[in-house]
Amino acid sequence: MSGAVIIGAGPGIGRSVALRFAREGLPVALVARTNAVVRDIAESVGSLGVPVVPLTADSTDETALRASLDAAADRLGPPDVVVYNAAIIQADSPGELSVRAHLNAWAVNVVGALTAAAHVMPAMARHGSGTFIVTGGMPEPKRQYVSLSLGKAGVRTLVALLDQQYGPSGVHVATVTVAGPVAPGTDFDPDDIAEHYWRLHLQPRSLREREIVHTGRATDGAPVTDGRASAVIASLFSSWQAAFNDHRAGDLSSLFTDDALFQGRNPQLVAGTAQIRRYYENVPEGTTAKVEVLEGKLLSENIVTGFADVTCTAPTGETTPLRISVTAEQIGGTWLIRQYHAAAPVAQPLRGR
Structure with a gap:
């Protein structure tokens, strides 16, 4: 074909x-x-x-x-x-x-x-x-x-x-x-x-x-920084959410480069797809995530970065909000995550009128 x-x-x-x-x-x-x-x-x-x-x-x-x-x-x-x-x-x-x-x-x-x-x-x-x-x-x-x-x-x-x-x-x-x-x-x-x-x-x-x-557009109604980058980030997070919700650790790790740096909800930093797969294998089955992409930015022709708010729901029903940042690189026509960091979202400061 x-x-x-x-x-x-x-x-x-x-x-x-x-x-x-x-x-x-x-x-x-x-x-x-x-x-x-x-x-x-x-x-x-x-x-x-x-x-x-x-x-x-x-x-x-x-x-x-x-x-x-x-x-x-x-x-x-x-x-x-x-x-x-x-x-x-x-x-x-x-x-x-x-x-x-x-x-x-x-x-x-x-x-x-x-x-x-x-x-x-x-x-x-x-x-x-x-x-x-x-x-x-x-x-x-x-x-x-x-x-x-x-x-x-x-x-x-x-x-x-x-x-x-x-x-x-x-x-x-x-x-x-x-x-x-x-x-x-x-x-x-x-x-x-x-x-x-x-x-x-x-x-x-x-x-x-x-x-x-x-x-x-971003979820707060403001224009995205770069439409192309946001499209890439949104597609990556969409694939990530689908694999996470189905508890497919192997498919999750395939979204990352072989030497990716990764920090999830715990403070331990891991590197490489094998360790990333083990991390996701340890997530309790039945845990789900809902993603809202906030922004994407084109750093170069083959590198993008972006943020998303993610709400994780445990099998018990307990929810945890996260702010996830990623940097992705296009390798051989495929966008893969090179760096991933999850943290509790920071409250927005109050603004005067």
């Missing part, structure tokens, strides 16, 4: 995701409704030196969409990853749209993704690998965006159903839920959002996530 297929390759997320995969050396096939749009993005992707296949198809035209996927496979081979990014984003209140307009929106937002999945995922399942990601949104429904709220709720359900069908065969099915309007230079910069797609594609089977929500 080889390459990535981006359906709905528009100038926002679609373009950024295509460039993100191309920077890793993957050939890219682009599918958009108009030739002008797809040619423009193909030129940007091709400048990175990877093979690029521009294709035109409307995601609601089943015959054309399937034909474009076949054309991509003929040129590049069966895809490693398919991203469905097509959507109708419009403001409409209850009862405002006609039945036909609702059906049109549903066809783009949900049915096109199902058509693409049905076309490529059986082969992925036979091969035992592959990634299928749908761009989601509207984590909470809004009455001002009825058709979009219904569509994105449908996407979330569709991803769950596809995971039930193809996940056991080794296919990673996921959605990146974008919780705000996408625009360059904002907390919803498409280049920052694109990092989630690459992270999902890289995740080992034992640590796979089905949904990443890009909120674009």
Whole structure:
């Protein structure tokens, strides 16, 4: 299998995701409704030196969409990853749209993704690998965006159903839920959002996530220091939380570099994945953690640092708040934790008015 297929390759997320995969050396096939749009993005992707296949198809035209996927496979081979990014984003209140307009929106937002999945995922399942990601949104429904709220709720359900069908065969099915309007230079910069797609594609089977929500801001409402760094930190903590709650000590230790420095709730400093695994093996089974990422900062192209508030709940129900800081390094395309420190959070000082 080889390459990535981006359906709905528009100038926002679609373009950024295509460039993100191309920077890793993957050939890219682009599918958009108009030739002008797809040619423009193909030129940007091709400048990175990877093979690029521009294709035109409307995601609601089943015959054309399937034909474009076949054309991509003929040129590049069966895809490693398919991203469905097509959507109708419009403001409409209850009862405002006609039945036909609702059906049109549903066809783009949900049915096109199902058509693409049905076309490529059986082969992925036979091969035992592959990634299928749908761009989601509207984590909470809004009455001002009825058709979009219904569509994105449908996407979330569709991803769950596809995971039930193809996940056991080794296919990673996921959605990146974008919780705000996408625009360059904002907390919803498409280049920052694109990092989630690459992270999902890289995740080992034992640590796979089905949904990443890009909120674009810290929990106190202030802008994050660096959107890309925060996306990396959020993804690491999400994998950490899932493995911690399932008491998978081996998967937890795999999130760290071989020589990582680690200090957990006790004052003893340990180093290396073997000692980190032993530390987590000694955590009482049934202990859970809930993570809220606070901030991320890019220190260099391959090093990020960040903070999260974590609430640990013991099997007895007793809770312990922690402030965890991490520094992570990108090694061979994978982000791993190099330094980890947990401490009781410091109370914030009172501020005068």
